Structures are given as C-alpha cells and as structure tokens.
Amino acid sequence: MVALLLNGLHTTFSLAIFPFLVLGVAGGIVIGALPGLTATMGVAVLLPLTFGMESTRALVVLAGIYIGAIYGGSISAILLKTPGTPAAAATVLDGYELARKGEAAKALSISAIASFVGGIVSTVMLITISPILANFALRFGAPEYFALAVFGLSIIASISGKSPVKGLLAGMFGLLISTVGLDPVTSFPRFTFGEINLYNGLAIIPVLIGLFALAEAFVQMEKIFEPARTVETDFKRGMVSLKETISLLPVMIKSAFIGTFIGSIPGAGADIAAFVCYNEARRTSKKSKEFGTGCLEGIAAPEAGNNGVTGGAMVPLLTLGVPGDAVTAILLGALVIQGLQPGPLLFAKSPDIVYGLFSSLFVGNILMLVFGLLGVRLFCRVVELPKRIIIPVIVTLSMVGAYSMNNSLFDVWVCIAFGGIGYIMQKVEMPSSPIILAVILGPMAESNLRRAVLMYEGGYSFLWTRPITVVFLALALLSLYSSYKRAHAA
Amino acid sequence: MKKANYGIVLVFLLLSAFVIYQANTFEQTLIQDDYVGASFFPELLAWMTAGLALVLGWLNFRGKMDDDGRTLADLFPRRMLLALVGLGLVVAYVMLLEPLGFILATIALNAALLPLFGVRSPLVLALFPVIVSLSVYAVFYKILIVPLPEGLFYF
Numbered sequence: 001m002v003a004l005l006l007n008g009l010h011t012t013f014s015l016a017i018f019p020f021l022v023l024g025v026a027g028g029i030v031i032g033a034l035p036g037l038t039a040t041m042g043v044a045v046l047l048p049l050t051f052g053m054e055s056t057r058a059l060v061v062l063a064g065i066y067i068g069a070i071y072g073g074s075i076s077a078i079l080l081k082t083p084g085t086p087a088a089a090a091t092v093l094d095g096y097e098l099a100r101k102g103e104a105a106k107a108l109s110i111s112a113i114a115s116f117v118g119g120i121v122s123t124v125m126l127i128t129i130s131p132i133l134a135n136f137a138l139r140f141g142a143p144e145y146f147a148l149a150v151f152g153l154s155i156i157a158s159i160s161g162k163s164p165v166k167g168l169l170a171g172m173f174g175l176l177i178s179t180v181g182l183d184p185v186t187s188f189p190r191f192t193f194g195e196i197n198l199y200n201g202l203a204i205i206p207v208l209i210g211l212f213a214l215a216e217a218f219v220q221m222e223k224i225f226e227p228a229r230t231v232e233t234d235f236k237r238g239m240v241s242l243k244e245t246i247s248l249l250p251v252m253i254k255s256a257f258i259g260t261f262i263g264s265i266p267g268a269g270a271d272i273a274a275f276v277c278y279n280e281a282r283r284t285s286k287k288s289k290e291f292g293t294g295c296l297e298g299i300a301a302p303e304a305g306n307n308g309v310t311g312g313a314m315v316p317l318l319t320l321g322v323p324g325d326a327v328t329a330i331l332l333g334a335l336v337i338q339g340l341q342p343g344p345l346l347f348a349k350s351p352d353i354v355y356g357l358f359s360s361l362f363v364g365n366i367l368m369l370v371f372g373l374l375g376v377r378l379f380c381r382v383v384e385l386p387k388r389i390i391i392p393v394i395v396t397l398s399m400v401g402a403y404s405m406n407n408s409l410f411d412v413w414v415c416i417a418f419g420g421i422g423y424i425m426q427k428v429e430m431p432s433s434p435i436i437l438a439v440i441l442g443p444m445a446e447s448n449l450r451r452a453v454l455m456y457e458g459g460y461s462f463l464w465t466r467p468i469t470v471v472f473l474a475l476a477l478l479s480l481y482s483s484y485k486r487a488h489a490a
Numbered sequence: 491m492k493k494a495n496y497g498i499v500l501v502f503l504l505l506s507a508f509v510i511y512q513a514n515t516f517e518q519t520l521i522q523d524d525y526v527g528a529s530f531f532p533e534l535l536a537w538m539t540a541g542l543a544l545v546l547g548w549l550n551f552r553g554k555m556d557d558d559g560r561t562l563a564d565l566f567p568r569r570m571l572l573a574l575v576g577l578g579l580v581v582a583y584v585m586l587l588e589p590l591g592f593i594l595a596t597i598a599l600n601a602a603l604l605p606l607f608g609v610r611s612p613l614v615l616a617l618f619p620v621i622v623s624l625s626v627y628a629v630f631y632k633i634l635i636v637p638l639p640e641g642l643f644y645f
C-alpha cells in the first residue's frame with residue numbers, strides 16, 4: 001500500500017497532474033464561495049471539460065473542485081452570512097457572529113484549518129478502513145435512514161438559541177415546506193395549487209439564500225444610516241493562534257470522524273454532517289453556552305465535519321460503486337465515462353488511478369489550507385467595505401444564486417419570499433437555521449418512515465427491534481434532553 | 491415581545507389548520523395508502539405544530555418566555571420602511587429581468603439601491619452598478635457557463 005501511495009504522490013506532483021489539481025482546488029473555493037453554486041453544481045458544470053482528459057487527471061480535477069467547494073462555502077457564510085453551499089449553513093451560526101465582533105480573520109483561518117483536518121482525517125480513513133465502513137453503511141435500510149433523519153432533526157433544539165420552542169416551531173415549518181410537491185411514495189401533488197414549478201418541491205438553495213442572505217440584507221438596510229462597526233485589520237493578532245488551534249484539535253478530529261462516517265452512508269451529505277458535528281461539539285463542550293455567539297468550536301466542528309464527508313463519501317463509491325452523496329454520484333459518472341467500473345475490482349485493476357486519487361486528496365487538502373490561509377487577508381477586505389456598497393452586491397449575488405441552480409425565475413421569487421419570512425423571523429427572534437435543517441432532512445425522514453411502515457405492514461416495531469435504529473433514536477433523545485437541560489439551566 | 495409571541499402562536503395555529511384542511515383533500519391513490527398515504531406526514535406535522543404553538547402560547551401567558559420589554563413599535567420601527575422599499579426594488583428587479591435582461595436590470599437595481607442608502611457621489615453612482623453587473627455576468631455567464639436571463643437585447 002505504501003509503495004502504491006508513493007507512486008500516487010509521484011503521479012500527483014507530475015507536471016501533467018499538479019497544475020490541474022491547483023486549478024481544481026482554487027476553482028472549487030471560488031465556486032463554493034459564490035452563493036448558489038454548490039460543490040455538486042461545480043463538479044457537474046466542469047465535468048464535460050474532463051471528458052477529453054486522461055483518467056487520473058480528470059478525477060484529480062473533479063476531486064479538487066469537490067474539496068475546494070466544500071471549504072469555499074464557509075467564506076461567504078462567515079463574511080456575508082450567506083452560506084456558499086448548504087454544507088456551510090451550520091458555519092453561519094458562529095462564523096458570522098465572530099466576524100461581526102471584528103474577528104473575521106480568526107473565523108476564516110480556523111475554518112481553513114478545520115476543513116484541512118477534516119479532509120486529511122477522512123482521506124486517511126478512506127485509505128485504511130474503507131471496506132469496513134462500506135459494509136456497515138450497506139446495512140442501512142429505510143428504518144435506519146429514518147432514525148438518522150430523526151437524530152439530525154433533534155439538533156434543532158440545540159441550534160435554536162434562547163428559545164427551543166420557537167426553534168422547534170421553525171423546524172416544523174421547514175418540515176411542512178419539505179412536503180410541498182409530489183408525494184415521494186404515491187406521486188400525489190401536495191400543496192402545489194396547480195403550480196407546475198412546485199411539483200418538485202421548493203429547491204433548497206433559494207430557500208437558504210432567502211433566509212440567510214436576503215433577510216440579512218433587509219435587516220442591514222434598516223440600519224444603513226447607523227455608524228459603521230469597526231473591523232479587525234491587525235492580521236497578526238486577528239488570525240487564530242497556535243495555542244487556540246491545538247486546543248481545538250480534539251473537536252476537529254472528532255468531527256472529522258463523524259463527518260467521514262456520515263459521508264460513508266449513501267444519501268447523507270456534508271450539510272447533515274455539519275449540523276450533526278455542530279450539535280455534538282456543543283453537547284460535549286465546556287463552553288456550550290458560548291455557541292451561537294462567535295465560538296471557535298462552533299466553526300471548527302461543522303467545517304471539519306463537512307470536509308470529513310469528502311473522503312467518507314468516496315468510501316462506498318470506490319469500494320461498492322454506490323455514491324455517498326450527489327457529488328460522488330457525478331464522480332461515479334466520470335469514472336464510467338473514463339471506462340472504469342467502480343467497485344472492489346477497481347482496486348485490483350486500476351490501483352494507479354485509485355492511489356493517484358488518494359494522493360491527490362492529500363495534496364488537495366494541503367493546497368486548500370494554503371489558499372485558505374493566504375486568502376484570509378483578501379477575503380477580509382469584504383467586511384471592510386461600507387454597508388451601502390456591500391448590500392447591493394449581496395442582493396445581486398442572492399438573485400443570481402437563486403436563479404442559477406435551475407435557471408428559474410420561480411426560484412428567485414421563492415428566494416424573495418423566504419427573504420421576507422427570514423426578515424420577519426429575525427424581528428420576532430425566531431431562528432431560521434432550523435428551517436434549513438428541516439428542509440434538508442424532511443424528505444429523508446418522510447420517505448423512509450413511510451417505507452419502513454410499509455415494510456412492516458403498517459406496524460412500528462422497527463423503532464425498537466433494529467439495533468442501528470434504536471441507537472440513532474436513543475442519540476436523538478439524548479440530544480433533546482441535553483438541549484432541554486441547557487435551556488433550563490440558562 | 492409578548493404580543494409578537496402571541497402573533498407567532500396565531501400564525502402557526504392558522505398554518506396547522508390550513509395544512510390539516512388541505513391534507514384531508516388528498517385523494518387515496520394506492521392500496522398502500524391504507525397504512526400511510528400522502529396526507530399522513532403533513533397531517534402528523536400539522537398536529538405537532540399546533541401542539542407546539544399552544545405550548546408557546548402557554549409559556550408566554552405564564553411569563554416563561556424571555557420578554558425584553560420591547561413593544562411592537564420597537565420591533566417594527568419606522569426605519570423598517572427602508573427595508574420595505576428595498577424589498578419593493580428587488581421585486582421590481584425580478585419583474586424586469588426577463589424583458590430587460592440580466593445586465594440592464596442589474597444596473598437598474600444597483601442604481602436604485604445606492605441613492606436609497608445615501609450614496610451621493612456621481613462617480614460611484616455611475617460606475618458601481620455597471621461594474622457589479624458586468625463582473626457578476628462575466629463570472630457566472632462567461633466563466634462558469636451559467637445561463638442568465640437575456641431579455642430583448644440578448645444580454
């Protein structure tokens with residue numbers, strides 16, 4: 001294995017591959033940072049450019065975009081309260097608060113470091129224990145997926161700030177939104193009112209951009225004539241210190257493991273992993289009360305978790321030919337286009353390509369860290385711009401971001417509607433993050449619950465007879481209980 | 491905040507009632523509907539939402555919710571008009587996107603927002619909207635090949 005890895009590194013650093021990896025990672029960061037452009041979209045858009053490339057080069061470029069985009073989403077999440085990708089939605093909670101305190105450089109640097117740790121840990125796990133993880137993930141049926149979704153939803157209480165009840169109500173609203181469109185089991189149109197654009201349900205990107213970016217733009221419009229806040233410009237002091245980084249290592253590594261595990265479960269992506277890691281970090285932290293106010297752990301955990309997914313999602317892809325998330329589904333297509341058949345035989349037939357990919361994941365994560373840290377100064381200039389200049393840019397990017405996913409003006413109207421809803425919610429101190437979490441997890445919860453009930457012919461015994469289901473449901477109860485205790489203590 | 495909380499309770503109770511009413515109109519489509527049909531999940535959620543709304547109302551009534559003493563006038567001050575005008579401009583922008591195309595509509599939106607935010611410099615007013623519009627167009631349309639509304643003038 002070591003010889004194959006060294007050979008892979010040799011390939012990665014060759015002139016035929018390395019420049020493409022640099023371009024892939026840098027391009028991925030830019031794509032991720034732009035609201036509305038997800039890692040999936042970036043990989044999908046640039047996939048045709050790789051058709052004519054040699055197999056390893058094509059995979060390296062796509063993997064570079066994947067790594068870069070998942071990290072890039074945190075840049076706009078921290079600076080503009082606009083998650084570039086759904087995977088960065090959890091980073092907004094503390095990242096933006098820290099930036100508001102004038103410590104954007106610290107938030108961005110810890111985000112880059114945590115993403116790096118997450119990426120490296122998941123790559124190591126991908127190489128070493130991928131077959132074990134893949135076999136475990138294959139034991140997931142509808143009841144287990146439902147329990148995983150419930151566990152994810154239990155996080156709502158902990159990201160609801162001062163009022164868990166308002167947060168749960170917001171979560172319910174998100175779940176109700178997720179039922180709009182064709183019923184996943186019977187295809188009956190629900191809450192569509194004859195509008196064909198609603199048949200596929202509400203797209204997450206416009207909802208996310210509306211709730212976070214546009215709503216914040218409206219709030220800032222109200223305060224446009226208030227004195228501007230001061231921004232940290234002393235970068236030596238502003239960056240995260242070595243001591244702080246070391247103290248955050250345990251939470252980063254733990255989140256990376258969780259992210260890798262979640263990534264290895266087909267269908268559970270970086271967005272879910274980020275929220276789960278955030279909740280877990282908060283649940284176990286000595287500073288749990290500081291979460292949501294600009295806490296470093298609140299940035300490190302979701303960022304390590306969502307980048308942990310990058311390696312994890314490749315586990316089932318490479319070992320079983322089953323994609324772990326949407327991006328790896330596209331990578332599966334890329335492999336097939338290149339004439340490769342993902343699965344156990346891939347390791348035997350094309351070890352050079354597999355280990356070339358592993359090595360490029362290592363090097364790609366290092367490049368991401370370098371670009372991330374070098375770019376902090378440049379990125380921070382964004383928050384130094386006056387509000388009257390930055391708000392029109394946010395509004396414009398929000399509109400383009402909402403439009404670009406499906407090239408649909410309907411999505412732009414959805415974005416505006418949720419901008420208005422998010423604005424009112426901020427006024428009445430209702431958190432909007434639970435809506436996003438619920439919209440992400442709602443379809444997974446509903447379709448798998450119904451499938452499970454059908455499997456058990458109308459019974460619910462799967463809730464207590466399947467071990468993995470029981471574990472996830474117990475974790476959900478534990479999560480709710482700890483949130484209740486925390487709220488009660490506060 | 492207390493009145494606002496009652497407002498939230500009312501909105502969510504109405505939403506629940508609406509969802510339950512709508513869900514009851516969903517037709518049974520397959521034999522498996524006997525277990526869990528199309529209305530099963532929305533109805534379940536609606537009842538849970540109504541229950542949570544009542545809990546919020548009860549907590550609010552008992553004074554268990556954080557009340558910072560802010561009145562409705564504090565929550566919705568007159569300067570909120572700025573945000574409402576901004577919202578109006580955004581709505582007008584989306585309506586203009588298809589007839590005018592992305593570049594011209596975006597220039598118009600930015601040219602309208604800047605004076606609203608107190609920008610008076612003629613240079614900024616003239617250049618900024620054009621730069622923003624063309625930069626976003628270049629990145630999304632030219633580099634990332636994302637189609638943008640073209641309008642009557644094809645750009």
